[in-house]
Amino acid sequence: MKFRLSGKKQFIIIGAGAVALAAALTAFFWSRHASAEEFITAKIERGNIRHTVSATGTLQAVTTVQVGSQVSGTISALYADFNSSVRKGQIVAQLDPAIFQAQVASARANLEQARATLADAQAKVLAAQSTVENQRAGVSSANANLAALKAQRDDAKNLLQRQEALATSGVVTQRDLDTARAAFQAAEARYNQAAAQLDQARVGEQSATRAGLAQAQAQVKQAQAQVQQTEAALRLAEVNLSHTTISSPIDGVVVSRNVDVGQTVAASLQAPTLFTIANDLARMQVIANIDQADIGVINSNNRIGFTVDAYPGQNFNGTIQQIRLNPQNVQNVVTYNVVIDVENPELKLKPGMTANLTVTIAERNDVVKVPNAALRFIPQGMTPDKIRELMKGAGGADRRPQGTDKSASPSPGTPAGGEQGQDKGQDKGQDKGGERRRSDRPQQDQQQGQQRGQRGERPAGEGGPRRESGPAGGSSTTTAVLQGQSRIVWVLGPDNKPQPRRIKLGITDGVSTEVAEGDLKEGELAIVGQNRTADARPQGSQRPPGFGGPGGGGPGGFGGGRPR
Numbered sequence: 001m002k003f004r005l006s007g008k009k010q011f012i013i014i015g016a017g018a019v020a021l022a023a024a025l026t027a028f029f030w031s032r033h034a035s036a037e038e039f040i041t042a043k044i045e046r047g048n049i050r051h052t053v054s055a056t057g058t059l060q061a062v063t064t065v066q067v068g069s070q071v072s073g074t075i076s077a078l079y080a081d082f083n084s085s086v087r088k089g090q091i092v093a094q095l096d097p098a099i100f101q102a103q104v105a106s107a108r109a110n111l112e113q114a115r116a117t118l119a120d121a122q123a124k125v126l127a128a129q130s131t132v133e134n135q136r137a138g139v140s141s142a143n144a145n146l147a148a149l150k151a152q153r154d155d156a157k158n159l160l161q162r163q164e165a166l167a168t169s170g171v172v173t174q175r176d177l178d179t180a181r182a183a184f185q186a187a188e189a190r191y192n193q194a195a196a197q198l199d200q201a202r203v204g205e206q207s208a209t210r211a212g213l214a215q216a217q218a219q220v221k222q223a224q225a226q227v228q229q230t231e232a233a234l235r236l237a238e239v240n241l242s243h244t245t246i247s248s249p250i251d252g253v254v255v256s257r258n259v260d261v262g263q264t265v266a267a268s269l270q271a272p273t274l275f276t277i278a279n280d281l282a283r284m285q286v287i288a289n290i291d292q293a294d295i296g297v298i299n300s301n302n303r304i305g306f307t308v309d310a311y312p313g314q315n316f317n318g319t320i321q322q323i324r325l326n327p328q329n330v331q332n333v334v335t336y337n338v339v340i341d342v343e344n345p346e347l348k349l350k351p352g353m354t355a356n357l358t359v360t361i362a363e364r365n366d367v368v369k370v371p372n373a374a375l376r377f378i379p380q381g382m383t384p385d386k387i388r389e390l391m392k393g394a395g396g397a398d399r400r401p402q403g404t405d406k407s408a409s410p411s412p413g414t415p416a417g418g419e420q421g422q423d424k425g426q427d428k429g430q431d432k433g434g435e436r437r438r439s440d441r442p443q444q445d446q447q448q449g450q451q452r453g454q455r456g457e458r459p460a461g462e463g464g465p466r467r468e469s470g471p472a473g474g475s476s477t478t479t480a481v482l483q484g485q486s487r488i489v490w491v492l493g494p495d496n497k498p499q500p501r502r503i504k505l506g507i508t509d510g511v512s513t514e515v516a517e518g519d520l521k522e523g524e525l526a527i528v529g530q531n532r533t534a535d536a537r538p539q540g541s542q543r544p545p546g547f548g549g550p551g552g553g554g555p556g557g558f559g560g561g562r563p564r
Helices: 007-034 098-169 174-243 372-376 384-393 442-455
Strands: 038-043 045-061 064-068 073-078 091-095 245-247 252-257 273-278 283-291 303-308 316-330 333-343 354-371 466-468 476-478 486-492 498-508 512-518 525-531
Touching: 045 333, 045 498, 045 512, 091 273, 098 174, 174 245, 283 316, 283 354, 354 372, 354 498, 354 525, 372 486, 372 512, 372 525, 384 498
Parallel strands: none
Antiparallel strands: 038 525, 045 283, 045 354, 045 476, 064 273, 073 091, 091 245, 252 273, 283 333, 303 316, 303 354, 316 333, 354 512, 466 476, 486 498, 486 525, 498 512
16 A cells, blocks of 8 residues: 655655755864864965055145125126136126216316316415515615614714814804704614514514415425325226226136126125136145154155046045144144145146055065964963963074063053063953954954055054044045064974964054064965864854855855865
8 A cells, every 4th residue: 555645744754864865964064163163364475565645635736816806896898607718818708887987087086186286286385485585685784774874874974073173162153063063863763663673574584484485385395295185086096997807816727607697796704716726737636634653754755646536546646845834733632734846748638636545664575474463362261370381382482572571461452561462352252152353354344454455444452553633625644664573373284283473573654564583484384263163152052054154155154165
């Protein structure tokens, strides 16, 4: 008797078998991977390393002039537009000149009136001078008359004296004596009258000189000052009239135009900007903000390269022209402006573009380099004593850097705490399920390291790249120089066991570091990560990978190989 199962039961039996087979395979792989430690390695390679400082800056013309208006008015005409090439002195705009022409005409009329007033004052001065001359002539005439009358008085006096002497002798009569005395008195009276007239003429001369002439001369000076004032007002009106014609102050290209015909510009407290003219776009500048931590290694000999988003993949070069001493402090971040000259013969670069700068500080070609992740690795369960024993066995116990305390325990994660410079918190890098994060895979770790190097970030536990946030519009990043530091790197030996190698570091680019000294050879496998063994995992984390456990898809799970 044949027993036949229905289709539904067959499906259930087949599914149960598949589940049992999957569970068996999972248990097999789990036991296989739990039997030994899994190391994540990266190959030691030879290549080029550059120590660079990265920053952002803004492209701008070497000379940029804002053309404004010194007078208020209405734009009546525009003779330049965006991207127009202009020459020095070329008219680019015109304001309505009617008001200023009227002011010039008014100033000219005031000048003519002032000149007429000056002429009238000068005529008064001439009249006053004529009066003074007449007074002086009267004084001279009075002096002459006084002199004549003095002579007559003296003659009459002498005659009187002779008559008196003769009268005493009885030669002349008393009548003749009286006649001589009367003549003398008349001559003396005429002399006194002439002296009074002379005094009067002198007073008249002095009054005419002090009052009339001085007043007339003061009026002339006032009229002259009025003429100068009106001439200055005329010149001011003419200058304001000339300012209605806007000319280019330099040869260049119009970068921006901020007004249109018919628009009114008001120049009250400051001149409004009508145009922005760049002098020569064939030569430009990049103003970069360099962090204070990096400014010490920047000098004019550094090689500068940069890219702009408008031309992806195309590199441009520049030279450092100036390092400005004026610090910029934005949100407690101190940066310095570095001026970089850039040649732009093809006019590809435009003002205002953001330049992503790379300043080459040091460069090494064809050197052995080790991944930075290997500098942070310490095997599980490795103590300082075990490390020293292994180093003695490798013949490297006496190669500790000078000044390092041999009895001191290495301090993982800090370069100054020992040779390892490993990550103190490696165990903290585990997932809750006990499995190493997938980011520890060599390819992903290298990709993330490159991304961190491009962004300028510091990998955890490493004295490598660091980023300082700059002010708005600019930031700078750096890859730290680790030259001279001694570290321990673990390599995978022939017995699949980690072996320590002491090396001295050179420069780093944030992803790899130069091996300046040491017995690390090209082609060896440096250990950059480690998965926990089954014994080291927490009890609650021993779940078959692939069934919701953290190991699914990663090392030790389905599809997970031994990345070496």
